[in-house]
Amino acid sequence: MPELPEVETVVRELRPRLVGRRITSVRVGKRALRRRWSPAWRRRLLGRRVTEVRRRGKWIVIDLDDQSEIVWHLGMTGQLTVVSAGQPRRPHTHIVLGLDEGERELRFRDVRRFGSAVWFPDRQAVERSFTEAGLGPEPFDLDRNTWRRRLAGTRRCLKAVLLDQRAVAGVGNIYADESLFEARLHPAQLGRQTSRRQAERLRQAIVTVLSRAIERRGSSIRDYVGGSGTPGSYQAEFRVYGRPGEPCPRCGRPIERVRLAGRSTHFCPRCQGNAPPANGQRD
DNA sequence: ATAGGCGCCTGCTGGC
DNA sequence: TGCCAGCAGGCGCCTA
Numbered sequence: 389m390p391e392l393p394e395v396e397t398v399v400r401e402l403r404p405r406l407v408g409r410r411i412t413s414v415r416v417g418k419r420a421l422r423r424r425w426s427p428a429w430r431r432r433l434l435g436r437r438v439t440e441v442r443r444r445g446k447w448i449v450i451d452l453d454d455q456s457e458i459v460w461h462l463g464m465t466g467q468l469t470v471v472s473a474g475q476p477r478r479p480h481t482h483i484v485l486g487l488d489e490g491e492r493e494l495r496f497r498d499v500r501r502f503g504s505a506v507w508f509p510d511r512q513a514v515e516r517s518f519t520e521a522g523l524g525p526e527p528f529d530l531d532r533n534t535w536r537r538r539l540a541g542t543r544r545c546l547k548a549v550l551l552d553q554r555a556v557a558g559v560g561n562i563y564a565d566e567s568l569f570e571a572r573l574h575p576a577q578l579g580r581q582t583s584r585r586q587a588e589r590l591r592q593a594i595v596t597v598l599s600r601a602i603e604r605r606g607s608s609i610r611d612y613v614g615g616s617g618t619p620g621s622y623q624a625e626f627r628v629y630g631r632p633g634e635p636c637p638r639c640g641r642p643i644e645r646v647r648l649a650g651r652s653t654h655f656c657p658r659c660q661g662n663a664p665p666a667n668g669q670r671d
Numbered sequence: 672a673t674a675g676g677c678g679c680c681t682g683c684t685g686g687c
Numbered sequence: 688t689g690c691c692a693g694c695a696g697g698c699g700c701c702t703a
Contacts, residue, residue: 464695498680500681502680502697611696649675652695
């Protein structure tokens with residue numbers, strides 16, 4: 389579910405609800421998430437106060453007052469919300485951190501359990517783990533020449549590059565398709581066949597699409613809600629994702645769906661051209 | 672280097 | 688109506 393706009397929305401909504409609050413209870417379910425929760429972390433967290441909530445790619449980082457940090461990933465169906473403790477706990481709620489006097493709590497709910505929560509002793513350890521994973525630049529900081537070279541140096545298709553968190557952090561299946569449509573580039577076009585102008589167009593398209601999606605508080609198809617528990621609305625503005633057979637909003641041709649980089653991929657065969665010839669550099 | 676496949680999980684939809 | 692294959696906002700591991 390959650391790509392950069394959804395994660396950004398969660399962070400923005402958690403921040404005012406968490407910063408300054410103290411963790412006074414920790415409850416963790418028995419069933420494992422993607423990464424195992426160490427029982428020792430409970431005592432690390434008790435009594436700590438939240439100093440900041442931030443985002444890196446699709447990761448949520450909660451800073452604590454002893455410099456330690458909790459790093460969350462929402463996987464496909466994760467929800468991280470602050471709610472009043474009286475609200476009934478829905479099924480698949482795996483982690484509950486009680487806050488202050490216990491009137492509110494941070495809840496992690498994740499139906500498919502592809503998400504995770506990991507405690508790190510300090511910021512350096514978190515940064516190290518991001519570096520080891522090769523996590524790439526934030527799309528809003530993406531240098532145009534870095535991006536151009538990245539594309540020029542690969543024979544993977546554009547869709548695969550966009551999904552690769554080492555190339556650019558935070559883009560997932562929805563926003564990859566929407567960005568390629570915005571840039572009028574075919575998802576199967578190879579990176580190395582991408583002209584300078586096309587690369588820059590794609591970079592700007594990513595920024596445009598992600599910014600607009602953040603304004604709409606992300607996309608809610610099924611599970612996603614922000615940090616306050618409210619769904620987003622960008623799904624109403626999808627131009628190709630999830631709309632195979634429907635007319636392209638630019639030219640009216642039916643949107644196509646293919647399998648690319650192992651993922652369902654949506655595009656307009658006219659507006660986004662054909663997969664270019666091996667030596668082609670169209671624009 | 673990179674494509675492709677699988678596995679991790681649960682739930683929902685559509686076609687028969 | 689009921690069953691089951693196929694699909695889903697992610698990602699890491701393996702093989703060829």
